[in-house]
Amino acid sequence: MDMISxxxxxxxxxxxxxxxxxxxxxxxxxxxxxSDESDFPxxxxxxxxxxxxxxFVESYREHGPKSFIVSFYDTNALTRDxxxxxxxxxxxxMALQSADQGVENDIKGYTVSDKRRGVLGKVVRLIDRHxxxxxxxxxxxxxxxxxxxxxxxxxxxHRKREVLVDLPDGLLDLxxxx
Numbered sequence: 001m002d003m004i005s006x007x008x009x010x011x012x013x014x015x016x017x018x019x020x021x022x023x024x025x026x027x028x029x030x031x032x033x034x035s036d037e038s039d040f041p042x043x044x045x046x047x048x049x050x051x052x053x054x055x056f057v058e059s060y061r062e063h064g065p066k067s068f069i070v071s072f073y074d075t076n077a078l079t080r081d082x083x084x085x086x087x088x089x090x091x092x093x094m095a096l097q098s099a100d101q102g103v104e105n106d107i108k109g110y111t112v113s114d115k116r117r118g119v120l121g122k123v124v125r126l127i128d129r130h131x132x133x134x135x136x137x138x139x140x141x142x143x144x145x146x147x148x149x150x151x152x153x154x155x156x157x158h159r160k161r162e163v164l165v166d167l168p169d170g171l172l173d174l175x176x177x178x
Contacts, residue, residue, distance in 0.1 A: 003052075004045065004052055004091055005052075006047065006052060006089065008091060008092055009045060009052065009089035009090060009091055009092060010089065010090055010091075010092050011030055011087055011088075011089055012027075012029060012030065012041065012044060012088045012089060012090045013027055013028045013029040013030045013066075013087070013088050014027070014028050014030065014085070014086065014087050014088060015027055015046070015083045015084055015085065015086050015087075015088060016028045016067070016084075016085075017084055018080055018081070018084055019063075019069050020069075022071065023071060023072075023075050023076060023077060023079070023080050024069050024070065024071045024080075025069070025070055025071075025072075025080055025083060025084060026063055026067055026068070026069055026070075027044070027060075027067065027068050027069075027070045027088060028066055028067045029066045029067065029068075030066075034068075040057070040060060040068075041057065041090055041094060042056060042057055043055060043056045043057060044057070044088040044089065044090065045088070045089040045090065045091070046083060046086050046087070046088060046089070047086065047087060047089065048082070048086070052089060055072040055073075055075070055083070056072060056073045056074075057070055057071070057072060057073075058071045058072055058073045059071045063150065064133050064148055064149070065126055065133050065148060066133075107123050107126065107135075107156060107163060108123055108124070108125055108126075109122055109123060109161065110122065110123045110156075110161045110162055110163050111160075111161065111162045111163070112135070112137045112139075112146075112162075112163045112165060113162060113163070113164055113165070114164075114165050114166070114167050114172075115154070115164065115165070115166040115167075116166075116167075117167075117172065120137055120139045120144065120165070120172070121137045121138045121139030121140070121144065122137065122138055123135060123136070123137055123163060124136040124137060124138050124143070126148065127145070132147055132148075132149075133147075133148035134146065134147060134148060135147075135148050135153065135163070139172075139175070139176065140176060142175055142176060143175065144172065144175045144176075145175075146165060146167065146171075151166075152165055152166060152167060152168075153165055154166050
């Protein structure tokens with residue numbers, strides 16, 4: 001790979017934190033988000049000591065509306081520590097384009113169903129907060145905010161236009177019985 005200068009790159013996002021024990025990190029995208037597997041970058045360039053160093057993606061999975069859990073080839077705990085908090089770049093010709101409709105519009109109007117309680121309501125919007133995105137749902141004329149995490153959002157079925165959740169006891173009571 002030829003040396004690439006930072007002027008020939010665009011900011012893709014940031015490695016926000018370590019994840020788990022398998023040398024994975026969370027990459028938060030700042031602009032465009034991969035729309036499918038063919039769009040996901042095969043590598044990121046990370047600026048370390050004034051040099052852009054390529055880190056090749058071994059695996060990834062969606063973590064939130066603008067973030068992915070990523071594992072890089074040939075990394076260890078020390079490398080992961082060094083990468084955390086650093087910006088990720090892509091060559092300009094590989095830049096991700098912002099979709100006309102992001103995840104927020106993709107799930108707007110979807111039915112939200114809880115594992116134990118059944119249908120809760122409809123998605124109003126996805127509130128894109130950097131550290132904790134929230135799913136805004138209208139239920140019984142009231143607003144419910146559900147943290148958009150893998151632990152609570154179990155499935156998004158685009159074919160059925162449905163979001164399945166597994167909410168902890170008491171969360172709905174905060175909104176519906178106040």
